[in-house]
Amino acid sequence: MSTITFTPQVSYSARQVRLTRRGRLVVFGFGVLLAFALGVWFAAGSVATQDAGVKQVEVVTVAPGETLWDIAADATAVTGEGDVGAMVERIQEMNSLDSRMVLAGQTLRIPTD
Template structure:
């Protein structure tokens, strides 16, 4: 006599997931909120300080007989910076001057710090 053994066969067939319109909306909203949260988290690392790039200035009107060197010497003495030539260069840069020629009545921005 012969025996037959029957073993149950298990076959796995992957099922594809289909999202409904509502499901797609939920997945899309989750992605947008995740991107927004990451953006806020990364932006939280940037902090403003008092040491900004804006330089404190004073507006000075050039009097008759004044030279740029005289004005720069006064500004260098007021700020405690000893190099007048460097102060001349800063004033020229701040006021977009091509030369050291200044005119009576001309207003110049002078660094105060």
């Protein structure tokens, strides 16, 4: 008896893809559009506001006999600002105070920046 063996012959033809001028323009345009879309998607998480950021504050309890001027003077010594009157106004504005009168035991927010 004789034996026959078959060897499969696989032939691969190398195909080259050639882009025309219009094809290159389409591929470039798609790349630019994709980059723009990714930029918009990443930028969607950022939010800009008119506020400068979170104000740094310290909460102080008014001691008996202490005035708003005393508290502002202590705050200017900490922050390095020299104008106590301006600090009094900032404290009034920050705490929504109608007058410069404070009561013992009252808590005030004092700017520290």
